[in-house]
Amino acid sequence: xxxxxxxxxxxxxxxxxxxxxxxxxxxxxxxxxxxxxxxxxxxxxxxxxxxxxxxxxxxxxxxxxxxxxxxxxxxxxxxxxxxxxxxxxxxxxxxxxxxxxxxxxxxxxxxxxxxxxxxxxxxxxxxxxxxxxxxxxxxxxxxxxxxxxxxxxxxxxxxxxxxxxxxxxxxxxxxxxxxxxxxxxxxxxxxxxxxxxxxxxxxxxxxxxxxxxxxxxxxxxxxxxxxxxxxxxxxxxxxxxxxxxxxxxxxxxxxxxxxxxxxxxxxxxxxxxxxxxxxxxxxxxxxxxxxxxxxxxxxxxxxxxxxxxxxxxxxxxxxxxxx
Amino acid sequence: xxxxxxxxxxxxxxxxxxxxxxxxxxxxxxxxxxxxxxxxxxxxxxxxxxxxxxxxxxxxxxxxxxxxxxxxxxxxxxxxxxxxxxxxxxxxxxxxxxxxxxxxxxxxxxxxxxxxxxxxxxxxxxxxxxxxxxxxxxxxxxxxxxxxxxxxxxxxxxxxxxxxxxxxxxxxxxxxxxxxxxxxxxxxxxxxxxxxxxxxxxxxxxxxxxxxxxxxxxxxxxxxxxxxxxxxxxxxxxxxxxxxxxxxxxxxxxxxxxxxxxxxxxxxxxxxxxxxxxxxxxxxxxxxxxxxxxxxxxxxxxxxxxxxxxxxxxxxxxxxxxxxx
Ligand SMILES: Nc1ncnc2c1ncn2[C@@H]1O[C@H](COP(=O)(O)OP(=O)(O)OP(=O)(O)O)[C@@H](O)[C@H]1O
Ligand SMILES: [Mg+2]
Numbered sequence: 078x079x080x081x082x083x084x085x086x087x088x089x090x091x092x093x094x095x096x097x098x099x100x101x102x103x104x105x106x107x108x109x110x111x112x113x114x115x116x117x118x119x120x121x122x123x124x125x126x127x128x129x130x131x132x133x134x135x136x137x138x139x140x141x142x143x144x145x146x147x148x149x150x151x152x153x154x155x156x157x158x159x160x161x162x163x164x165x166x167x168x169x170x171x172x173x174x175x176x177x178x179x180x181x182x183x184x185x186x187x188x189x190x191x192x193x194x195x196x197x198x199x200x201x202x203x204x205x206x207x208x209x210x211x212x213x214x215x216x217x218x219x220x221x222x223x224x225x226x227x228x229x230x231x232x233x234x235x236x237x238x239x240x241x242x243x244x245x246x247x248x249x250x251x252x253x254x255x256x257x258x259x260x261x262x263x264x265x266x267x268x269x270x271x272x273x274x275x276x277x278x279x280x281x282x283x284x285x286x287x288x289x290x291x292x293x294x295x296x297x298x299x300x301x302x303x304x305x306x307x308x309x310x311x312x313x314x315x316x317x318x319x320x321x322x323x324x325x326x327x328x329x330x331x332x333x334x335x336x337x338x339x340x341x342x343x344x345x346x347x348x349x350x351x352x353x354x355x356x357x358x359x360x361x362x363x364x365x366x367x368x369x370x371x372x373x374x375x376x377x378x379x380x381x382x383x384x385x386x387x388x389x390x391x392x393x394x395x396x397x398x399x400x
Numbered sequence: 401x402x403x404x405x406x407x408x409x410x411x412x413x414x415x416x417x418x419x420x421x422x423x424x425x426x427x428x429x430x431x432x433x434x435x436x437x438x439x440x441x442x443x444x445x446x447x448x449x450x451x452x453x454x455x456x457x458x459x460x461x462x463x464x465x466x467x468x469x470x471x472x473x474x475x476x477x478x479x480x481x482x483x484x485x486x487x488x489x490x491x492x493x494x495x496x497x498x499x500x501x502x503x504x505x506x507x508x509x510x511x512x513x514x515x516x517x518x519x520x521x522x523x524x525x526x527x528x529x530x531x532x533x534x535x536x537x538x539x540x541x542x543x544x545x546x547x548x549x550x551x552x553x554x555x556x557x558x559x560x561x562x563x564x565x566x567x568x569x570x571x572x573x574x575x576x577x578x579x580x581x582x583x584x585x586x587x588x589x590x591x592x593x594x595x596x597x598x599x600x601x602x603x604x605x606x607x608x609x610x611x612x613x614x615x616x617x618x619x620x621x622x623x624x625x626x627x628x629x630x631x632x633x634x635x636x637x638x639x640x641x642x643x644x645x646x647x648x649x650x651x652x653x654x655x656x657x658x659x660x661x662x663x664x665x666x667x668x669x670x671x672x673x674x675x676x677x678x679x680x681x682x683x684x685x686x687x688x689x690x691x692x693x694x695x696x697x698x699x700x701x702x703x704x705x706x707x708x709x710x711x712x713x714x715x716x717x718x719x720x721x722x723x724x725x
Contacts, residue, residue: 134625136617158631166628173626178619183641183717192637193627228717244627 314389431687516608652708
């Protein structure tokens with residue numbers, strides 16, 4: 078497998094007046110070409126920050142303060158704004174959470190699609206329009222010609238998310254980062270949108286980073302899962318392995334919180350205790366204050382990701398033999 | 401859109417009715433139409449006769465409807481001082497005021513848009529801080545002080561600009577006396593327009609800045625960045641267009657208020673417009689002219705606001721559809 082993006086020791090800080098929030102701390106992970114990776118973790122774990130940091134679009138005052146993001150042999154974390162611009166929306170597309178807020182209310186769908194093409198390709202208006210229509214058909218929007226002249230408010234939430242997906246396809250990117258793409262949608266169409274995304278990733282051979290709360294969804298769509306806890310990857314591995322034989326006590330807690338995988342769509346916050354404040358972290362393992370298997374070492378040292386059987390990696394002293 | 405426009409026009413008509421009612425109430429209570437017509441030296445018996453003939457003994461509402469009927473036809477009564485129809489006096493004075501407001505608005509639009517947007521995009525630069533600081537000072541200085549300061553610096557000390565009057569004017573279409581077509585007229589316009597714009601300009605800069613900053617934080621602007629658009633496109637197409645919507649609404653009201661501010665500016669610069677005419681008519685107890693001014697200014701105010709609302713509807717696609725249904 079050929080790596081598409083390698084994130085190495087990524088750190089993101091929010092320098093707030095009340096103190097520095099360390100949203101990501103030494104995150105290291107690789108996504109391979111055409112691979113679908115899920116990122117799970119409870120609210121505030123840093124999933125969105127991780128997604129946005131890849132295209133260096135963290136909301137202020139967030140900043141990458143360390144580490145590398147290697148894409149095509151170059152560290153894009155160090156890119157200038159203009160160089161980054163040529164990657165955003167071209168090689169790497171994003172799908173936001175709430176399609177009601179993502180599209181600009183005063184511009185037509187056609188404008189918002191074509192401008193994306195024009196930002197990255199030197200094509201005529203007519204050619205751009207042809208690409209728009211082709212992609213709108215790919216996301217099964219009926220009579221796309223008419224749709225181009227319409228405004229976002231003339232579409233339902235599900236339709237808008239389809240349009241956003243179509244926009245992300247315009248430049249045939251090698252990676253799509255989708256931050257909870259179905260959370261804001263009606264339950265009845267969530268699966269529809271997810272299936273569409275999965276189908277497109279397969280037919281277009283695109284990589285996908287799927288950020289979600291929903292373990293049921295990641296288990297159906299992704300090939301690997303990374304579990305994020307308080308700004309750190311605590312476990313990463315093949316989807317089946319994470320779901321069937323989770324190693325890290327936190328991951329185990331997440332899986333247990335789901336009654337039955339079949340119908341379960343519960344939120345991931347049923348482990349006793351709370352995630353520590355990112356402003357002052359406990360010593361040692363970030364999960365140790367909530368961990369039932371804690372040993373002395375967990376309080377004093379920070380565990381690193383270490384390979385376990387089956388191809389995964391886990392950051393836990395207990396699982397690594399307690400030494 | 402049509403239904404939307406109709407609704408706005410209907411609202412405008414209602415507002416005009418209320419303004420005219422207030423205007424008429426003033427006239428009814430404080431004015432003396434008999435004096436306006438014949439002067440003071442008429443016997444009480446003759447006066448009573450004239451009152452009856454003019455229908456001044458009729459009930460209030462009857463007289464109001466009569467006033468309204470006349471007003472719709474452009475008849476706002478007789479000016480006691482000028483001995484001419486009040487509407488005629490106002491129409492002659494209006495161009496001076498409207499040109500002043502126009503130039504002041506032009507200054508406001510041309511400066512507030514770039515300055516407001518710049519200080520929203522680069523809030524931390526020295527220039528932005530200067531703009532923000534300056535705008536606070538600007539709001540807090542009263543118009544007449546600005547005017548006097550301008551006169552002192554540019555007329556008295558430097559002797560660059562004329563300090564009073566409209567200068568050389570040219571008659572257009574036989575009734576519009578314009579100062580926009582001669583160099584002298586334009587020179588005379590500079591200081592009064594700056595003085596008049598001095599209150600609204602800082603308000604507009606701050607309004608545009610705060611709206612723009614809010615829009616820049618929105619999801620759709622973040623998405624525009626994520627699409628890899630060029631900064632210019634994000635700022636001017638995605639952010640500015642949405643900034644414009646609330647600014648148009650507030651702007652319309654402010655423009656109307658500016659007409660009222662002309663009274664001060666015109667007095668200081670001895671600008672022969674409706675504003676100074678109004679002050680004179682108050683001094684001369686020329687009730688008809690006063691009321692005519694109020695109704696006319698009210699009319700301009702409502703007209704501008706209705707137009708602004710309709711422009712808003714054109715910019716905002718959501719309104720367009722609401723009207724289509
Ligand atoms: N704009 C911001 N200002 C300050 N801190 C922020 C900001 N955005 C994120 N953070 C910090 O980064 C942490 C991670 O936020 P992030 O949005 O990535 O969480 P998440 O895992 O996506 O949560 P959710 O599931 O609720 O979307 C938060 O706990 C918060 O402390
Ligand atoms: Mg999030």
